[in-house]
Amino acid sequence: MQPTITIPKTSAVFGSLLRADFTTQWRNRRSFILVLLVPVIILFSWKGLIGKLGGAFVIANCMTVGLIAIGLMGYSNSIARDRDKGIFQRLRVAPVPSWAIMMSRLTVQIIMISLMSIAVFVAADYLDKVTLSPAGYVLTFVTAFVGGAVYLSLGQVIVGLIKNPETVNSTTRLVYFAFIMVGMLGELGVLGDDFKNIVHWTPYGTVKTMLASSMEPSKWNTDTTTSLLVTIGYTVVLAFAGIKKFQWNSK
């Protein structure tokens, strides 16, 4: 008897995974709302600061908060939970390449980044009457993906180092609030100039700088390019560490 087993096309497998992962994300309303609503709420509450700080500064901060939520609260928590439930192990005993399982999860987060960006753009226009040039929208969209990558990598490090889903959940909440509070207050200069300078080169600061410059492409300067390179550097280092430490089984 000659072997006659056929394996399904990777594109078909990937399509099935993506449909299931996106349905799971959609039904996980709390995470969905947190990602979409919090940046819009901040946008609304900072309405009065737009005249003082500029529309680009405010929108960039809101988008950075959304990106942090996607990477930390959305991605890492779903990975930690599914790993603990053995969902990944069940998929891995099927003829599915491991990279396809992760790529499907990341694609869902990329879709979330797109939705969050659109929500912020629409809210900025509707609530604050802030609009960008077409080039500004396109560049900000692209930069959001680059910025999102650094937080997804950070989420990957957390699930790489911590196996227990409850501990992952509490750690990501802590890091999320620490990033937001320190990032926002630091960027506003509330914690002093030295701290402002430090925050400027943290993942919060570099992503915010990139996003703000992308909204006004004419203001893209050396500082923005350096921020882009630092962001990519953070992403590479965190992704490498997170993938290296990651285990499919939490046991």
Next chain:
Amino acid sequence: MNNQDGAYILQVQGLNVFYGSFQAVNNVSFDVKPGEIFGLLGPNGAGKTSTLSAVEGLLKPQGGSITVAGYNAKEKPLYARAAMGVQLQATSFQPELTVAEILQLYAGIYGVSMTKEKLRDILTDINLADAESKKFGELSGGQQQRVSLIISTIHDPRLVLLDEPTSGLDPQSRRRLWERIEAIRERGHGVLITTHSMEEAEAVCDRIAIIDHGRIITIDTPQALIEKHRNDPEVISVSRRGKITLEDVFIALTGRAIRS
């Protein structure tokens, strides 16, 4: 024997699995034929799950070879996995997905066309016709087990691996599951099952291997094992009510000490 001539659906030879310096599986060899239910029995920590995990491709063995339906699992892992259906010990599907969505997901993964009619037929067959839009997390343990088994056979695999499939089931559900496992055998497929239940092993397995401390102690039919060890003093000493059972043989071979 040529592993592509249909004699074996699974062939494990000289399997070695280490966790650091601890050897969990030591030179294990066995085979499963088409139309055979093969049981892997052993106390806790004996090496059953490690052996099964190696066959499933969940861990990399440090030595030996695994061949599934003629495919070397190391060289052609996707083909080997496509040839087998697996039911893991823990139910493991996204609780937010409905039963229908989970079936569609795995049909897509295994390249099986899933029409609405086919979906309805499958659900009717496992007495879950009215649970199509129920989320997996809302099903009872027995219902989840049925969904899990049907997914492991959704692509009509040549080899089905079942890791303690009846643990936690009531007698009715267990009997029903045995019938399903026997139906897989009737179709000429091989089944590898791990279980702690000697009753189950006697009831459904054509051959069993007893594994302990990572080594296979013996392989034979349940009845032949009982006959072979019927007069062993250790077997007689552990037997209850004067009748020698597979459990007596198992305890005599693996010891009375409780394993962690």
